[in-house]
Each structure stands twice: as C-alpha cells, then as structure tokens.
Amino acid sequence: MPFEFKPFNDLPEVVLIEPETFVDERGWFAETYRKNDFTKHGIPFEFPQDNHSCSTLRGILRGLHFQKEPVAQGKLVRCLAGEAFDVAVDIRKGSPTYRRWISTNLSAENHHILWVPPGFAHGILTLTEDTEIAYKVTVEYSPSHDRCVRWNDPTIGIKWPIPNPILSLKDMNAPLLSDVDNNLVWDH
Numbered sequence: 001m002p003f004e005f006k007p008f009n010d011l012p013e014v015v016l017i018e019p020e021t022f023v024d025e026r027g028w029f030a031e032t033y034r035k036n037d038f039t040k041h042g043i044p045f046e047f048p049q050d051n052h053s054c055s056t057l058r059g060i061l062r063g064l065h066f067q068k069e070p071v072a073q074g075k076l077v078r079c080l081a082g083e084a085f086d087v088a089v090d091i092r093k094g095s096p097t098y099r100r101w102i103s104t105n106l107s108a109e110n111h112h113i114l115w116v117p118p119g120f121a122h123g124i125l126t127l128t129e130d131t132e133i134a135y136k137v138t139v140e141y142s143p144s145h146d147r148c149v150r151w152n153d154p155t156i157g158i159k160w161p162i163p164n165p166i167l168s169l170k171d172m173n174a175p176l177l178s179d180v181d182n183n184l185v186w187d188h
Contacts, residue, residue: 002031005041008102014088014120015043016104017113030111032078033136043115045074047136052080055126055133061165063123064089064149064156064174068183071145072118074138082131083107084124085161091149091177092119095186099156099177106133119184121149125160147181148174 004018019030038044053062064087067073077086089101105127106112116122124133151167152158153176174180 002034003037003041010100011088011090011097011102011120013090013117014102015041015115017115019111019113021111032113033076043074043076045138047076047138049137049140050134051137051141052132052134053124054081055131056129057166058126058129059162059165060126060131061123061151061160061162061167061171063087063171064121064151064153065123066091066119066121066147066149066182066184067139067142067145068147068181069145071139071142072184073141074118075116075122075135076113076137077106077116077122077124077133077135078111078113079106079108080132080134081108082126082128083109084126084131084133086114087123087125087158088114088116089121089123089149089156089158090119091121091182092184092186093182095119098186101156101158103158119186123151123158125162125165127161149177149180150174153177
C-alpha cells in the first residue's frame with residue numbers, strides 16, 4: 001500500500017498520512033492521493049477545490065480557519081517547500097474532544113499529509129522562509145461561511161513554536177472560540 005494512515009491518539013478523526021516515497025539517483029516519487037485507499041481509511045470525500053499558498057517569511061501564521069455549516073470544509077494538507085507547524089483543533093460543540101488540538105510538522109522533506117476533517121479549525125505556522133502549502137478541500141470556499149478563531153485563544157492553549165507570529169489583519173482580529181459564529185456540532 002502506498003500510504004500509512006496514522007490517526008492521532010488525542011484526536012483520532014485527524015490523520016497523519018505518510019506516503020511511500022520511491023527514491024533513486026534522479027530524485028523521488030510518491031503518490032499523494034488515491035481515492036480507494038483514502039476511502040478505506042475513513043476519508044471518503046471528493047475534493048472539488050485545490051489551494052496553494054506561499055509564505056515568504058519564517059513565522060507567518062495562517063489560522064485558525066474553518067467554514068461553518070452547511071459548507072464545513074475538510075482539508076488534505078501537505079507541504080511542497082520548506083517546513084510548517086500544522087495544527088487542527090476540534091471546535092464541534094458537544095464533542096468529547098472539544099477544544100483539543102494536535103500538531104505535526106509538515107515539510108518538503110518528510111512528504112507527510114495531514115487530514116483535517118470538517119468540524120476542525122486549521123492553522124499553519126511557517127518554520128522556514130518560502131514555505132509552500134497545498135491542500136485539497138471537500139467543499140468550495142464560501143466567503144459568507146468563512147470563520148476564524150484567535151490563534152492564541154487561552155482556552156485552546158496551542159503551544160506555538162514561534163511566540164510572536166506574523167499575522168494577517170483577519171487573523172489578528174479573530175474572536176475567541178467562545179465568541180466566534182460557530183454552528184459546528186458533534187455528530188455521534
């Protein structure tokens with residue numbers, strides 16, 4: 001199988017995916033998505049939109065972003081250049097893991113992919129200059145459903161490796177989770 005799927009113990013819906021990488025004197029090759037394998041491992045989504053971002057400086061933080069229902073997005077995230085500290089936070093009301101977060105480093109070297117399901121806020125902090133992130137989303141972007149949670153919300157308590165990140169105006173002014181317009185609910 002070309003992928004190893006590793007759910008996080010603290011948030012088993014969030015999955016680290018390690019693709020098999022074939023290396024030779026020319027470089028390397030890896031599959032980054034195969035619908036049948038992903039479906040077998042609980043990621044049965046179509047991906048109608050792909051996004052690609054480049055952050056030119058170390059310490060740029062994008063997040064914590066999500067879309068509310070009826071267009072909540074799942075994200076399949078990977079790093080094409082550089083390295084990023086990637087975070088997923090459960091923001092589904094009523095969830096037994098509400099406000100719990102996980103982090104992992106995604107890099108061009110490790111080729112890892114992170115599955116962030118609908119109902120989770122997502123953030124990326126660049127650890128190198130010229131970091132490029134590509135991600136597939138399960139639902140197209142909807143500006144009227146786009147929301148953001150403050151990156152340093154003390155009730156979440158993310159331990160960011162860079163204490164004073166570079167933020168957009170939107171991320172700088174994001175509300176706390178307790179104040180954000182969030183209609184995401186745990187569906188058990």
